[in-house]
Amino acid sequence: MRLLTLRLTISLIVGITLISLFSSYYEVRSQRRGLRRDLEHRAEVLAENLADQVEPYLNLNQASRKNLQQTIDRFGIREHLAGIAIYNPQGESIAITPGLVPQLTGEAAVVQQAATKGQSAGQYSRLGETSVYIYALPLRQNEAVVGGLAIVHDASYINAQSRRVWRDTFLRVLVLVFLLTLTTLLIVRWSITGPLARATQWMRALRTSKISSRPAMPDLDLFRPLAHEMTTFAASLVAARSAAEKEAQLRHAGDTFWTAERLSVHVRGMLGTSRLFVVANREPYIHRRQGKSVEAMVPASGLVTALEPVLCACDGTWIAHGSGDADRETVDKHDRLRVPPDDPRYTLRRVWMSKEEEEGYYYGFANEGLWPLCHIAHTRPTFRVSDWEHYERANRRFADAVLKEMEGMDRPVLLAQDYHFALLPRMIKKARPDARVAIFWHIPWPNPEAFGICPWQRELVDGLLGADLIGFHIQSHCTNFLQTVDRALESRIDWEHFTVNREEHRTVVKPFPISVEFPENPPPVEAGASPSASPSIERVALLRELGIEADFLGVGVDRVDYTKGILERFLAIERLMEKHPFYREKFTFLQIGAPSRTRIKRYNDLLIEVEAEANRINERFQTGKWKPILLMKRQHSHHEIQRFYRTADLCLVTSLHDGMNLVAKEFVAARQDEQGVLVLSRFTGAARELPDALLVNPYDIEQMAEAIRVAVEMDSEERKTRMQRMRKVVRERNIYRWAGNLIAELCEVRLDEPANRLESQMGTAPAEQSAEAIGVDQPIDDFDHARPVTAAGDQVGAPLERRQGVGHGH
Numbered sequence: 035m036r037l038l039t040l041r042l043t044i045s046l047i048v049g050i051t052l053i054s055l056f057s058s059y060y061e062v063r064s065q066r067r068g069l070r071r072d073l074e075h076r077a078e079v080l081a082e083n084l085a086d087q088v089e090p091y092l093n094l095n096q097a098s099r100k101n102l103q104q105t106i107d108r109f110g111i112r113e114h115l116a117g118i119a120i121y122n123p124q125g126e127s128i129a130i131t132p133g134l135v136p137q138l139t140g141e142a143a144v145v146q147q148a149a150t151k152g153q154s155a156g157q158y159s160r161l162g163e164t165s166v167y168i169y170a171l172p173l174r175q176n177e178a179v180v181g182g183l184a185i186v187h188d189a190s191y192i193n194a195q196s197r198r199v200w201r202d203t204f205l206r207v208l209v210l211v212f213l214l215t216l217t218t219l220l221i222v223r224w225s226i227t228g229p230l231a232r233a234t235q236w237m238r239a240l241r242t243s244k245i246s247s248r249p250a251m252p253d254l255d256l257f258r259p260l261a262h263e264m265t266t267f268a269a270s271l272v273a274a275r276s277a278a279e280k281e282a283q284l285r286h287a288g289d290t291f292w293t294a295e296r297l298s299v300h301v302r303g304m305l306g307t308s309r310l311f312v313v314a315n316r317e318p319y320i321h322r323r324q325g326k327s328v329e330a331m332v333p334a335s336g337l338v339t340a341l342e343p344v345l346c347a348c349d350g351t352w353i354a355h356g357s358g359d360a361d362r363e364t365v366d367k368h369d370r371l372r373v374p375p376d377d378p379r380y381t382l383r384r385v386w387m388s389k390e391e392e393e394g395y396y397y398g399f400a401n402e403g404l405w406p407l408c409h410i411a412h413t414r415p416t417f418r419v420s421d422w423e424h425y426e427r428a429n430r431r432f433a434d435a436v437l438k439e440m441e442g443m444d445r446p447v448l449l450a451q452d453y454h455f456a457l458l459p460r461m462i463k464k465a466r467p468d469a470r471v472a473i474f475w476h477i478p479w480p481n482p483e484a485f486g487i488c489p490w491q492r493e494l495v496d497g498l499l500g501a502d503l504i505g506f507h508i509q510s511h512c513t514n515f516l517q518t519v520d521r522a523l524e525s526r527i528d529w530e531h532f533t534v535n536r537e538e539h540r541t542v543v544k545p546f547p548i549s550v551e552f553p554e555n556p557p558p559v560e561a562g563a564s565p566s567a568s569p570s571i572e573r574v575a576l577l578r579e580l581g582i583e584a585d586f587l588g589v590g591v592d593r594v595d596y597t598k599g600i601l602e603r604f605l606a607i608e609r610l611m612e613k614h615p616f617y618r619e620k621f622t623f624l625q626i627g628a629p630s631r632t633r634i635k636r637y638n639d640l641l642i643e644v645e646a647e648a649n650r651i652n653e654r655f656q657t658g659k660w661k662p663i664l665l666m667k668r669q670h671s672h673h674e675i676q677r678f679y680r681t682a683d684l685c686l687v688t689s690l691h692d693g694m695n696l697v698a699k700e701f702v703a704a705r706q707d708e709q710g711v712l713v714l715s716r717f718t719g720a721a722r723e724l725p726d727a728l729l730v731n732p733y734d735i736e737q738m739a740e741a742i743r744v745a746v747e748m749d750s751e752e753r754k755t756r757m758q759r760m761r762k763v764v765r766e767r768n769i770y771r772w773a774g775n776l777i778a779e780l781c782e783v784r785l786d787e788p789a790n791r792l793e794s795q796m797g798t799a800p801a802e803q804s805a806e807a808i809g810v811d812q813p814i815d816d817f818d819h820a821r822p823v824t825a826a827g828d829q830v831g832a833p834l835e836r837r838q839g840v841g842h843g844h
């Protein structure tokens with residue numbers, strides 16, 4: 035940096051000096067010319083005047099000479115005039131002013147020229163030490179040259195003047211150089227070296243600090259545009275360091291921990307030259323028009339939360355419905371774009387659908403039919419033929435898009451997602467038998483009696499069985515599915531290995547509990563912001579922003595969906611206020627409710643109902659700046675939600691039925707302080723993995739109210755122990771492990787050896803017994819009434835027991 039400043043300063047000095055010298059040189063030259071011209075002119079005028087006066091005295095008598103001498107003596111007293119001399123035609127002086135006598139002889143060329151040849155001329159020369167200008171004029175009588183007149187001016191004042199200009203220039207340059215150098219140094223210091231030094235210090239601190247204590251980004255002034263890039267760069271650096279650290283821990287801890295890097299190496303090894311494709315209805319980035327600009331937003335979806343890190347790690351292609359009003363403007367001619375917008379890591383391929391198609395396929399069959407069918411939440415499914423036809427057509431449309439993306443690729447790997455695409459696995463497999471196809475069902479699969487009410491259960495199950503692998507969150511969903519297959523279709527089920535053999539194709543059915551990313555580092559600090567405050571300080575700021583006063587804070591984050599038990603949760607809060615008035619004016623529950631699928635009447639009604647219920651309860655209890663429920667009815671970004679998770683005393687996840695529920699895992703992942711209590715519905719997949727949560731039955735309002743009280747009153751040590759245990763689970767069973775296991779299982783499927791052919795050649799058949807006959811581990815009874823919470827809350831967190839035997843219907 036010093037060298038740079040020195041170079042800059044030297045360049046400035048040299049530059050300024052050269053420019054000043056050149057301009058001064060021209061100034062001096064033109065001034066000198068002017069002065070000389072002026073002098074020559076004056077000499078000429080004087081000579082001519084004098085000639086007129088002296089010519090009459092040129093006869094050589096003594097009186098005339100005297101007159102001659104007097105005349106030139108009189109003329110000789112003028113500024114800068116050194117002297118005057120008169121010559122005879124031979125060039126000998128006949129009169130001369132006294133100062134000139136010893137110096138000027140008649141031999142001067144101009145004098146000779148004037149006196150002898152009759153030509154006037156001027157010449158600069160030196161008389162001794164003095165620089166002079168001599169102007170000589172012929173003197174005539176009756177046209178004949180009778181002598182010469184020389185006017186000698188002292189020209190040294192011209193040189194003196196030039197020297198003065200040079201000296202002034204030098205001083206001016208000196209002051210200028212000093213001032214400019216000073217200004218430059220100050221500017222460099224304030225705007226360049228200062229911010230650079232701060233940036234360097236910041237980067238050094240980043241390099242040397244612990245991953246967990248990331249320093250805040252300084253204000254980089256002029257380099258502010260660079261700050262964003264540097265933050266991204268720093269984030270990558272931190273990520274790389276933490277990955278390396280994790281790798282080391284991994285080596286130390288054996289095989290338990292999965293990272294994005296490990297997944298990416300693992301998947302690359304598995305895929306070889308092939309690629310990973312994901313098809314999901316919901317796209318990870320929706321482009322929406324906001325006035326004149328277009329904004330990319332991330333939808334509220336557990337599926338998106340889970341899959342985004344996987345795609346980033348593997349650089350695959352995500353094929354999804356382009357649902358944003360500016361989606362078409364942001365794709366290329368193949369309907370593709372690279373995402374995430376800030377840091378492109380994988381390809382998003384959009385599939386278009388008309389409003390009518392979306393109505394039938396997405397709102398109709400998927401969300402009014404399959405969604406309530408699979409969730410036992412007492413909302414009746416609606417099945418319409420037209421919706422079913424749209425569903426079939428949409429599956430075809432997506433399958434065609436997937437096949438197009440797979441063109442030219444050997445043995446591609448496809449992970450289809452969710453209940454929107456039950457028919458797609460068979461469509462793909464038919465066209466591309468070399469493709470490895472898995473489908474992951476993100477929602478529960480109910481028991482066969484419940485599923486059996488669907489008029490198209492056979493088609494759905496058959497479509498799914500086109501996959502090589504079907505994944506559910508938990509074992510009981512796998513068992514429910516196999517039992518449904520057993521009832522709906524001709525097939526052979528191997529209960530020992532959980533596979534289905536149908537039409538020479540084998541499908542493996544397995545649980546893969548989905549999860550979230552587990553951030554090891556504190557969230558990045560934005561430029562200019564102070565480093566993350568402690569949760570309690572953060573909470574004070576948050577409550578102030580929300581205009582609320584409360585001592586205890588609970589949080590709930592959901593799409594407003596009837597499966598999430600939001601109304602039940604509100605009732606539990608009301609019950610808490612009734613039973614324990616101590617919590618009035620002290621406990622506030624913050625519900626983040628992202629409106630969802632509101633074109634469906636049931637969802638729209640629910641949104642109204644949730645708001646009305648919150649208002650009713652608030653009106654009953656609220657005082658001053660306190661209210662029991664704060665409903666924030668809009669979608670919040672992942673980043674915004676982290677703040678609520680970090681600062682809450684407890685998180686309520688009270689789904690009536692849920693495949694997994696990633697809010698529970700996100701809350702745990704966010705609690706780096708190892709505090710906070712999770713109150714979790716036992717009817718979520720997450721309850722199987724997080725027995726250290728306070729497990730509740732959301733239909734039991736009394737029990738939920740008690741669980742909230744227990745959570746608030748739980749001592750810090752107990753909270754810490756539970757949170758540490760839950761964090762260990764979520765950390766080890768993170769999203770990378772989910773994807774790694776799913777892809778590994780899929781890649782192990784042998785495509786070249788259809789199961790049935792082998793079995794028939796060997797003359798053996800897989801076990802075709804019913805689940806009951808072999809006493810297979812059967813589903814946990816999701817709706818087993820939870821045990822009541824004791825005052826100490828110990829029963830609430832007790833692990834669920836597994837039951838033998840076929841699960842009962844709901």
Ligand code: G6P
Binds near residue numbers: 333337452476
């Ligand atoms: C559940 C489903 C996802 C779906 C998400 C959000 O998690 O399993 O497939 O994306 O809800 O619902 P939406 O209908 O808005 O995509």
